[in-house]
Amino acid sequence: MRMTTCSWLVAAVLGAAAAAVSSAPALEKINVLIIDGQNNHDWKGTTPVVKEMLLASGRFNVDVLTSPSNNDPKEAWEKFRPDFSKYGVVFGNYNGQPWPDDVKKAFEKYMSDGGGLVVFHAANNAFPEWEAWNKMIGLGWRDAKFGDRITVDESGKVVRTPKGEGPGAGHGPQWPYEVKVLDKAHPIMAGMPEKWTHAQDELYQAQRGPAQDMTILATAFAPKAKGGNDVNEPMVWTIPFGKGRVFVNILGHDGTSVAHPGCKALMCRGTEWAATGQVTLPVPAGIGAAAAAR
DSSP: OOOOHHHHHHHHHHHHHHHHHHHSOOOOOEEEEEEESOOSSOHHHHHHHHHHHHHHTTSEEEEEEEOOOTTSOHHHHHTOOOOGGGOSEEEEOOOSSOOOHHHHHHHHHHHHTTOEEEEEGGGGGSOTTOHHHHHHHSSBSOOTTTSEEEEEOTTSOEEEEOTTSSOOSBOOSOEEEEEEESOTTSTTTTTSOSEEEEEEEOOOBSOEEOOOSOEEEEEEEEOGGGTSOSEEEEEEEEEEETTEEEEEEOOOSSHHHHTSHHHHHHHHHHHHHHHHSOOOSOOOTTOOOOOOOO
16 A cells, blocks of 8 residues: 555654654652661551552662661661661651661751651651651641641631640541542642542541641541541641651551552652652552542
């Protein structure tokens, strides 16, 4: 069959486009450091799940640093000296005894200079005495006297309750609750369903802290029937710290809930954003938009 001049032109354009795509440089993989080793949750069960999902995305290299236990001698902690400079983002799956002071100072410098931090579920319980950490995470598992509480009303307006007023941190029984996107324009949330039913999980409530410069990305409604206070609680948010970026996701009590499609997408996309300020990973199919019954 003979091709017309127009056909030749179309073929040439398509061929050039294909060549350009195939020759485009692949994105350099982001180095991630997961820190675990102490936690009131099953870090031995969740760290492998998180590591595998990050690796499977094709966007990350992942190292795991396991801290000494609280029964280890002082000498073991003297060897705990992470080289944060090797990583684009640190992924916190740690909730235990304080890090040595020089490690904390090194991490503060890393973040101030432009590093990235992901705070996963109970990692926001950690380090109540560390002022910089509390600024980084915004809200943590603290009592009512510690700091302000943040909720979101039905119009999407952020409501601040002063410290000392209302309840302190807690959660009711695990149940499959609805997650609702609040900031649809943020790179992490762009393209995500407006709402979806998360796996059976703990719904953290009444977190407390300085809560400065928070961008709340998603919320969940905590009904009184499930041990809540009939308010929308922040579930996912970001905070700047110096030149650095912090992504907090308090979903994911165990391996099953962290591997749920919605939580998995947040983990991967949020980790990329914390490292680079951008998100190139696509929103996977199958998150769903079914609403949980309140």
